[in-house]
Amino acid sequence: MKNSIKVERARNNLTQARLSDLAGVSRQTINSMELGKYVPSTVLALKLSAIFKTPVNEIFELEKEDWK
């Protein structure tokens, strides 16, 4: 699964620390999501969508491997 969290973060001028505060998670969570090492829960994905004012499908994208 690909995500554009880093891009959205830059677009909204947010540091990882600030974004993690807004989303109510630790910095590790944001960092590991940006590195593609962690898939967030639905609630967290929806929170990010609300913070970035962007639909969830535009932040997260399924890849072929996810369907296996």
Added chain:
Amino acid sequence: MNTKFLLSSKFKKYGWLILIPGVVLGILYMIFDIHLDFLSINVFAISFDESTRPNRELFGFIEDNILNEVLGLFIIIGGLMVAFSKEYDEDEFISRMRLESLVWAILWNYGLLAIAFILFYESSFLSVMVYSMFTPLILFILRFNWLIWKSRKSVKHEE
């Protein structure tokens, strides 16, 4: 998330204060067979085999040196406090690491125990059994804290 069984994060540092002496003294006890006379007291036992009467008895008082029981309880109580207190920034990612660490610890514990079954015998195996009472908890604590440390370190290097 499943934080309903986790203790408040304050417990962790007190847990270390109980766990580390327990582990250190416990290992020394196992190696050097330490005996402290003042810890020989009368205790109530639900089940016991006294050396003078080999048949197992139920419900009575016996005299026992409680050093090993005390150390074991220190390790269990300290270990539980360290292992199952929330991190200060506990969230879904840390919960995931917690779960993975539990699986890892159980697999490694039983894997090593299975090998020990094959390689250790008689009173050496008794020592294995004693250690194996605590290794699931200890392995979990080591693995979980290492994963947390690694991820916290990598975060410091970002941006």
